[in-house]
Amino acid sequence: MRALSLDEGAIEVEAVGMTMRFGSFTALDSVSIRVRAGSFHALLGENGAGKSTLVKCIMGYYQPSEGGILVAGREARISDPRAAHALGLGMVYQHFTLVPALSVAENLIIAARDTQGIINWRKARARLSEFMASMPFSIPLDQQVATLAAGEKQKLEILKQLWLGRKLLILDEPTSVLTPQEADQILGHVRDLCRAGRISVLMITHKFREVMAFADEVSVLRRGRYVGGGVVAELSQAQMSAMMIGAVTLAQPSPRIGQREGVVLEIGGLCATDRSGLKDISIDGLKVHAREIVGIAGISGNGQKELMEVLTGERPRRAGHVLVKGVRWDASRAKARRLNVRFLPEEPLRNACAPRMSVAENIGFRVFDGLGTGTQFWLRPAELRQHAAQLVRQFGVKTASLDAPISALSGGNVQRAVLARELTGKVDLLVISNPCFGLDFSAVSDIRARILAARNSGAAVLLMSEDLDEILELSDRVLVMSEGRITYDRPVAQAHIHEIGAFMGGAQ
Ligand SMILES: Nc1ncnc2c1ncn2[C@@H]1O[C@H](COP(=O)(O)OP(=O)(O)OP(=O)(O)O)[C@@H](O)[C@H]1O
Numbered sequence: 001m002r003a004l005s006l007d008e009g010a011i012e013v014e015a016v017g018m019t020m021r022f023g024s025f026t027a028l029d030s031v032s033i034r035v036r037a038g039s040f041h042a043l044l045g046e047n048g049a050g051k052s053t054l055v056k057c058i059m060g061y062y063q064p065s066e067g068g069i070l071v072a073g074r075e076a077r078i079s080d081p082r083a084a085h086a087l088g089l090g091m092v093y094q095h096f097t098l099v100p101a102l103s104v105a106e107n108l109i110i111a112a113r114d115t116q117g118i119i120n121w122r123k124a125r126a127r128l129s130e131f132m133a134s135m136p137f138s139i140p141l142d143q144q145v146a147t148l149a150a151g152e153k154q155k156l157e158i159l160k161q162l163w164l165g166r167k168l169l170i171l172d173e174p175t176s177v178l179t180p181q182e183a184d185q186i187l188g189h190v191r192d193l194c195r196a197g198r199i200s201v202l203m204i205t206h207k208f209r210e211v212m213a214f215a216d217e218v219s220v221l222r223r224g225r226y227v228g229g230g231v232v233a234e235l236s237q238a239q240m241s242a243m244m245i246g247a248v249t250l251a252q253p254s255p256r257i258g259q260r261e262g263v264v265l266e267i268g269g270l271c272a273t274d275r276s277g278l279k280d281i282s283i284d285g286l287k288v289h290a291r292e293i294v295g296i297a298g299i300s301g302n303g304q305k306e307l308m309e310v311l312t313g314e315r316p317r318r319a320g321h322v323l324v325k326g327v328r329w330d331a332s333r334a335k336a337r338r339l340n341v342r343f344l345p346e347e348p349l350r351n352a353c354a355p356r357m358s359v360a361e362n363i364g365f366r367v368f369d370g371l372g373t374g375t376q377f378w379l380r381p382a383e384l385r386q387h388a389a390q391l392v393r394q395f396g397v398k399t400a401s402l403d404a405p406i407s408a409l410s411g412g413n414v415q416r417a418v419l420a421r422e423l424t425g426k427v428d429l430l431v432i433s434n435p436c437f438g439l440d441f442s443a444v445s446d447i448r449a450r451i452l453a454a455r456n457s458g459a460a461v462l463l464m465s466e467d468l469d470e471i472l473e474l475s476d477r478v479l480v481m482s483e484g485r486i487t488y489d490r491p492v493a494q495a496h497i498h499e500i501g502a503f504m505g506g507a508q
C-alpha cells in the first residue's frame, strides 16, 4: 500500500508546447505552463478555452498531437492515467468518486488496493490513522461516506489523493458543489498543504474570488492559446478578465419591469418518493406567478432533483396536483407545447441532449416539435441549419462546426446550446436547475440577463440553484428546500442571507 511518507513532497510539472488537434480543429495551440513545486496555480479561461483538454493531456487521457511534459525537470512519457498516477500526478473532479455505502477508512483503503493485492486491514488501518494524524485536517475514519456533507466529501477526495502519494493535484472546479464557507475552508487547506511543500496544485476555476484569495500564480487560456498569467498578487481581476475574454462588455441585467401577474404554476399536496426510496418529498402551496422568479435555494440532495423530475414527468407522484395556467399538468409534449412550458435541467448533456447528434440537430429539437404551425422543419435541413446557426451566434456557442456532435463541445458550451434552444420563442413557464453551473463569468452574466428578460416579458420562472448569490440576484421570492420540504418563503427584499443559510442547514 502506498501512503505518504514525509520525504515525499511537492513536484514541479511543466507542459511544454502542448498542442492538441481534434480532426482539423486545434483545441490547444502550443501551450506552455509551469506549475512550480509547492505552488497553488490557477488555470483560467472562458468556456471552450481548452482547460480540460490541457489537463487531460497532462493526466494521460489524451495524447497531445505535439509537445511534452516535464515532471520534476525530466521529460515524462504519460501514455495513460496510470502512468500519470505513477509519477505522482492526481486529479480531483467536480463530482465525487467515493463509494457512499462504505466508511471513510474503507474508501481510502480500497482506493490503494490495486497497488497491493490482498488487503491487510489491521495494518492498513494503523497506517491510515497515522496518515490522518499527519494532515492539517481530518475526517472521522469510521463515518459512512453517505452521511458526510459535500464539503467533507471534497476534503476526503483531496485526502485520498495525498494518501495515494500524489504530489501534484489537478482540481477541476473543485468548489462548484460546495457552499461558499465550505469552499473557503477547503481552498485554505489546499493552500496550507502547498505552503507546507506537500503538494503542488493546478486548479481550474471560473471564480476570480478564489484565484485572488488562494492562488499564487495564474495562467490564462483563450481559444486554445496561452494568453498571459503570472503572480496573482501582481494582477488585478480586471487584468485577468481582459486576458480571458478581451475587451468585451458584459451583458447588463435588465431592470425588473412590472409586478407579478396571475398564477402560472401551482403545486399542492404533492408527495413523491425520493431517489433513495426511503424518504418523501412533500410540497404544498407552491405558486409561481407570471412575471415572477421564484428561487429555491438549498443544498443539493434535499429534493430539488426529485421536484424537477416530477415536473418533467420522470418521477411519479403519489399524491397532489400540479396545475399550469389552471390546466392539469401531465408533462406530455403536447401540453408543454400548448402551455409554453420549458425545462432547463442540470447536466444538460445527459438530460437534455442527444449526445451523438450534431449541434444543429440538438438546437433544432424545439423546432422539430413544429412550433405549433404545422411547419415541418425537420424535412428542411437547410432551414434547421440556418435557425441553429443564428442561435449559435446569438448565444455565443463555441463549436468547431454545426455538424460536430454536441458531446464534443466543452461543458459550458453544451449549457449555452441548450439554453439557446429553450429560451427561444414564447415561454410562459420556465423551470430551471443550476443554469450557470460551470459557466465562465461572461456566460453567467449573459444567461442571467436572459432569464431576467424572460421574466420581464411575462414568463413565470421557477429557479432551483445551489448558488445562493444567483438566487438572491435573480429571484423575486426566495424559498429554501430542506429534507424534501419548503421551509422558508420570503419576498427577496425581506430575505436575509444568514437566515437562508440557517434554513439550508436544516433549521425549521
Ligand atoms: N474529444 C473532442 N473532440 C472534438 N473536440 C473537442 C473534444 N474535446 C474538446 N473539444 C473541443 O476543444 C475545445 C476546448 O474544450 P475544453 O473542454 O478543453 O474547454 P474548457 O476550457 O474545459 O471549457 P469549459 O469551461 O466549458 O469546461 C472546445 O471547443 C471543444 O469543443
Ligand SMILES: [Mg+2]
Pocket (backbone or CB within 6 Å): 051, 052, 053, 410, 411
Ligand atoms: Mg472544462
